[in-house]
Amino acid sequence: MIDIQALYKISYGLYIVSSGDRSRGNGFISNTVFQVTAEPPRFAVCCSKDNYTAEFIIRYQVFSVSVLAQSASTEIFGKFGYRSGRSFDKMAGTSVKYGKTGVPIVLDESIAYFECKVIQTLDVGTHLLFIGELLEAESTDDSKEPLTYSYYRQVKKGVAPKNAPTYIDKSKLEVKSGSGLKKFKCAVCGYIYDESAEPVRFADLADDWVCPVCGSEKSEFIEIP
Amino acid sequence: MIDIQALYKISYGLYIVSSGDRSRGNGFISNTVFQVTAEPPRFAVCCSKDNYTAEFIIRYQVFSVSVLAQSASTEIFGKFGYRSGRSFDKMAGTSVKYGKTGVPIVLDESIAYFECKVIQTLDVGTHLLFIGELLEAESTDDSKEPLTYSYYRQVKKGVAPKNAPTYIDKSKLEVKSGSGLKKFKCAVCGYIYDESAEPVRFADLADDWVCPVCGSEKSEFIEIP
Numbered sequence: 001m002i003d004i005q006a007l008y009k010i011s012y013g014l015y016i017v018s019s020g021d022r023s024r025g026n027g028f029i030s031n032t033v034f035q036v037t038a039e040p041p042r043f044a045v046c047c048s049k050d051n052y053t054a055e056f057i058i059r060y061q062v063f064s065v066s067v068l069a070q071s072a073s074t075e076i077f078g079k080f081g082y083r084s085g086r087s088f089d090k091m092a093g094t095s096v097k098y099g100k101t102g103v104p105i106v107l108d109e110s111i112a113y114f115e116c117k118v119i120q121t122l123d124v125g126t127h128l129l130f131i132g133e134l135l136e137a138e139s140t141d142d143s144k145e146p147l148t149y150s151y152y153r154q155v156k157k158g159v160a161p162k163n164a165p166t167y168i169d170k171s172k173l174e175v176k177s178g179s180g181l182k183k184f185k186c187a188v189c190g191y192i193y194d195e196s197a198e199p200v201r202f203a204d205l206a207d208d209w210v211c212p213v214c215g216s217e218k219s220e221f222i223e224i225p
Numbered sequence: 226m227i228d229i230q231a232l233y234k235i236s237y238g239l240y241i242v243s244s245g246d247r248s249r250g251n252g253f254i255s256n257t258v259f260q261v262t263a264e265p266p267r268f269a270v271c272c273s274k275d276n277y278t279a280e281f282i283i284r285y286q287v288f289s290v291s292v293l294a295q296s297a298s299t300e301i302f303g304k305f306g307y308r309s310g311r312s313f314d315k316m317a318g319t320s321v322k323y324g325k326t327g328v329p330i331v332l333d334e335s336i337a338y339f340e341c342k343v344i345q346t347l348d349v350g351t352h353l354l355f356i357g358e359l360l361e362a363e364s365t366d367d368s369k370e371p372l373t374y375s376y377y378r379q380v381k382k383g384v385a386p387k388n389a390p391t392y393i394d395k396s397k398l399e400v401k402s403g404s405g406l407k408k409f410k411c412a413v414c415g416y417i418y419d420e421s422a423e424p425v426r427f428a429d430l431a432d433d434w435v436c437p438v439c440g441s442e443k444s445e446f447i448e449i450p
Contacts, residue, residue, distance in 0.1 A: 005364035006337035013236030112231035
């Protein structure tokens with residue numbers, strides 16, 4: 001049996017992984033950024049093949065990682081996590097610096113960044129695992145904690161988008177108990193509040209609770225089967 | 226420049242990764258366990274080539290992951306994190322169950338476990354990245370939080386052992402400021418308290434502070450160059 005509660009006990013941070021150059025770039029919210037060797041420092045990032053940023057990393061063979069602050073706003077998740085850069089330029093209106101390879105590095109709401117050159121790519125199924133050698137690293141704000149996925153889920157009420165490695169399609173997995181638990185969908189952005197993955201029932205959320213993605217009020221949510 | 230403070234802002238959990246069978250098994254403390262695909266659920270674990278458990282994973286092509294509880298004792302880090310199974314049987318005296326593949330799964334101080342079959346192995350330099358398909362997952366204790374590496378470093382004062390992907394050899398990297406910071410070594414187990422990687426000076430630690438690895442008193446520490 002596969003108990004999805006067990007999967008939620010793996011700890012992750014949250015990052016914006018970007019690629020491209022000065023003329024065109026794209027980035028997405030990732031929870032899978034890991035150091036894999038110390039000598040020399042190398043990092044793994046996991047990216048859905050459907051993800052527009054994957055095309056940039058394959059073409060440019062570089063990526064940057066911006067470590068999001070715990071205080072990161074819901075807007076940055078709306079921009080980098082739930083919308084595709086195929087339809088708009090994510091770097092427009094974003095505070096960006098360019099690394100030594102020319103890769104865009106998102107500075108908004110982040111506390112540190114890395115710049116890596118891809119040295120290996122592994123096809124792991126629906127996703128690609130890019131292994132990058134560290135070129136540059138800088139801590140830009142030591143006063144803030146890094147955002148963890150656990151904090152994002154528990155405090156900010158965020159859920160993984162469909163392209164995330166940790167996305168859970170609950171219809172395919174066993175659930176220990178689910179009786180009476182409901183789902184509510186934001187009519188504005190499509191975000192789903194799933195009581196089986198949350199500590200509190202939708203009805204018990206504070207009246208001033210808003211959609212973690214687009215900021216819509218609770219009244220915009222409709223119950224779905 | 227590579228600012229090591231930036232590397233500390235990546236979030237990790239802490240796990241015991243084990244392999245073997247009913248007659249012989251071994252496990253080690255890992256901070257690099259992450260989900261890489263959701264359909265089907267696949268996981269990556271990173272393991273030093275020098276690590277005895279790597280030999281078991283290569284031979285048996287299975288591994289288990291036990292998610293450590295935040296309350297995990299220093300003894301379990303001494304046993305699974307800082308000593309090699311080449312010299313003793315780590316599974317002796319450990320509460321273990323065996324998965325459907327026969328792989329040992331450590332239950333001590335853990336809150337969930339996974340069992341995975343290896344489907345790919347990537348050589349990333351000093352380490353191997355094993356990609357495993359999930360066979361079983363169970364959450365065994367919902368009352369406790371998972372241990373994070375950040376908590377381990379900040380609250381439990383732990384450091385990464387030499388085989389960890391996140392081990393920092395400070396002599397090779399630039400440090401923003403290090404003037405006057407000292408190192409103290411536990412004369413019993415060799416653990417090093419390095420002030421440049423800790424929030425407080427050694428002298429300012431509480432009198433009842435003990436070595437996070439072997440439990441020795443502060444008086445057992447000697448200053449090293």
